[in-house]
Amino acid sequence: MISVEEALENILKHVDILETEHVPILDSLGQVLAEDITSATTIPPLDNTAMDGYAVRSSDTLGAGPESPRLLRVIDTVSAGLLAQNEVTPGTAVRIMTGAPIPEGADSIVRFEDTDEEQRKQTGTPITEINILCQVEPGQDIRRAGEDVRQGVTVLRKGTVIRPSEIGVMASVGRTEAAVIRRPVVAILATGNELVEIGQELAPGKIYNSNTYSVASLIRRYGGIPKILGVAPDTEAALVTRIRQGLNADILITTGGVSTGDYDIVKDILAREGEVTFWKVRMKPGKPIAFGRIKGSSQEGQTRSVPLLGLPGNPVSSMVTFEIFARPAIFKMMGKKNFTKPAVNAILEDTVVNTDGRRVYSRVIVEKRDGRYFARLTGGQGSGILTSMSLANGLAILPEDKAELKKGETARVVMLDWNEEVSN
Ligand code: AMP
Ligand code: MG
Numbered sequence: 067m068i069s070v071e072e073a074l075e076n077i078l079k080h081v082d083i084l085e086t087e088h089v090p091i092l093d094s095l096g097q098v099l100a101e102d103i104t105s106a107t108t109i110p111p112l113d114n115t116a117m118d119g120y121a122v123r124s125s126d127t128l129g130a131g132p133e134s135p136r137l138l139r140v141i142d143t144v145s146a147g148l149l150a151q152n153e154v155t156p157g158t159a160v161r162i163m164t165g166a167p168i169p170e171g172a173d174s175i176v177r178f179e180d181t182d183e184e185q186r187k188q189t190g191t192p193i194t195e196i197n198i199l200c201q202v203e204p205g206q207d208i209r210r211a212g213e214d215v216r217q218g219v220t221v222l223r224k225g226t227v228i229r230p231s232e233i234g235v236m237a238s239v240g241r242t243e244a245a246v247i248r249r250p251v252v253a254i255l256a257t258g259n260e261l262v263e264i265g266q267e268l269a270p271g272k273i274y275n276s277n278t279y280s281v282a283s284l285i286r287r288y289g290g291i292p293k294i295l296g297v298a299p300d301t302e303a304a305l306v307t308r309i310r311q312g313l314n315a316d317i318l319i320t321t322g323g324v325s326t327g328d329y330d331i332v333k334d335i336l337a338r339e340g341e342v343t344f345w346k347v348r349m350k351p352g353k354p355i356a357f358g359r360i361k362g363s364s365q366e367g368q369t370r371s372v373p374l375l376g377l378p379g380n381p382v383s384s385m386v387t388f389e390i391f392a393r394p395a396i397f398k399m400m401g402k403k404n405f406t407k408p409a410v411n412a413i414l415e416d417t418v419v420n421t422d423g424r425r426v427y428s429r430v431i432v433e434k435r436d437g438r439y440f441a442r443l444t445g446g447q448g449s450g451i452l453t454s455m456s457l458a459n460g461l462a463i464l465p466e467d468k469a470e471l472k473k474g475e476t477a478r479v480v481m482l483d484w485n486e487e488v489s490n
Contacts, residue, residue, distance in 0.1 A: 069466070070425055073347045074391055077357055080343065080373050081317060081395045087248040091236045094228045096289045097246035098401035103222040105239040109215040112167040114146075117207045120159040120181060120196060121150070121172035124204045135182065135197035144169065159196055168208055175207035176200065215239065227402060247401035252285045252392075253312030254278055255295040257305060257323040257332060258379060263297060276452060277321040277384045281377070284388050285319075290396045300329035306339065309374075313364035316399060318372050319392060322379025325354040332376045336360060340371065348466055350424040351383035351449035355391070380449035386427050386461065389482070410460075412439035412479045418462060419470040429458035432479055441479050459483045 068076075086100040115121065122138060130136040138159040144150040146165030154160055154171035162168075162175065178184070182197040215221055221235050228246065236244055261275040262268055275297050282292035293315050298308040300323060312318040323332040324345070333356040336342050340360040347355050356376035363369050375392055377384040394405035410432065418428045430441040444457040460479040464471050471477050 253315035412441035415442035426464035
């Protein structure tokens with residue numbers, strides 16, 4: 067049995083970063099930029115106002131105050147997107163809205179609230195003149211041309227993971243599309259004679275196929291494109307046929323059929339139709355996990371060798387092993403460099419035990435109280451109890467060389483979610 071680290075290293079060695087594609091910027095969320103993004107323009111293009119108010123010559127406001135107003139003649143009004151027609155000469159002002167370019171001659175902005183504009187509106191006095199009620203410094207409330215971006219500079223570097231702010235930056239420089247590393251297509255095949263598709267009637271002894279849905283949504287969450295191959299019964303012929311349907315994917319994930327039971331034939335097929343890189347990892351849940359490459363011709367007739375990750379069938383095991391092995395594989399294919407999931411040190415509120423020297427991942431509920439993290443078990447830790455994953459927001463790690471971690475001791479907890487994002 068190999069360690070989690072050895073298994074992950076093996077998997078990462080067998081998956082490659084994918085090619086570049088061009089996508090509309092909005093579709094690139096979560097992908098990695100494959101080009102530098104430069105700006106053809108300066109942003110903002112002109113000096114403009116950060117406030118609604120009056121563009122003035124600051125020298126005209128010297129000594130102004132509520133008791134010593136300075137009366138200026140209003141010669142124009144300008145809103146964002148338009149240029150003022152008149153120059154601000156001594157004794158004059160231009161009414162101006164946020165984002166509008168600063169008129170010639172003006173060097174500062176007086177906000178509406180520092181004028182008698184409101185009073186004039188209430189009394190119906192036309193705003194042909196305005197009283198300035200405060201003194202402003204040159205440059206007051208002016209946003210300078212190029213303070214965000216200068217023409218020609220690189221605003222985003224190749225290799226950046228695209229978040230909403232990067233999409234905004236691309237739009238701000240006028241980009242409609244971006245070159246990114248494409249998303250992997252991840253084929254997912256559930257195996258088991260006992261499985262029934264959702265939407266179908268459950269016969270006695272059968273259960274619904276849930277793995278396809280939990281795993282497909284994990285694939286989506288981490289940026290891949292799930293290709294659902296449905297359920298295959300536990301016969302070699304059926305399995306081989308279905309696997310062939312997944313050979314045009316970038317990686318194939320199966321669930322179930324990798325333990326030592328009579329019908330656990332995934333690894334046998336892997337051995338016969340390709341090669342097994344490893345089988346069994348020193349972890350709990352998730353010991354029976356297989357990885358290798360499968361060779362064959364896809365439905366389109368191409369001969370391909372595709373990495374196959376055989377996850378255990380137990381619903382908790384398949385999700386936990388996905389987080390630990392499939393997520394980094396997807397990230398690597400997408401060109402990401404950082405595969406770590408956020409983790410915290412949490413004080414255990416339950417004792418966790420290790421029975422056989424495997425690394426234990428316990429489903430826990432992590433809470434922050436008085437600046438410290440606490441973790442308690444979700445309840446029964448059987449790997450068939452899928453609702454425990456739904457209750458959990460973290461996986462507490464008990465290292466393989468520790469027999470137990472007692473209540474009150476600190477454990478490393480890999481966060482599955484942050485409460486802020488999922489609580490209501
Ligand atoms: P296996 O690894 O095939 O022996 O499956 C282990 C356990 O997980 C068995 O109890 C299966 O019934 C269950 N199981 C396997 N695949 C699925 C699935 N797709 N959805 C729900 N449970 C599953
Ligand atoms: Mg099975």
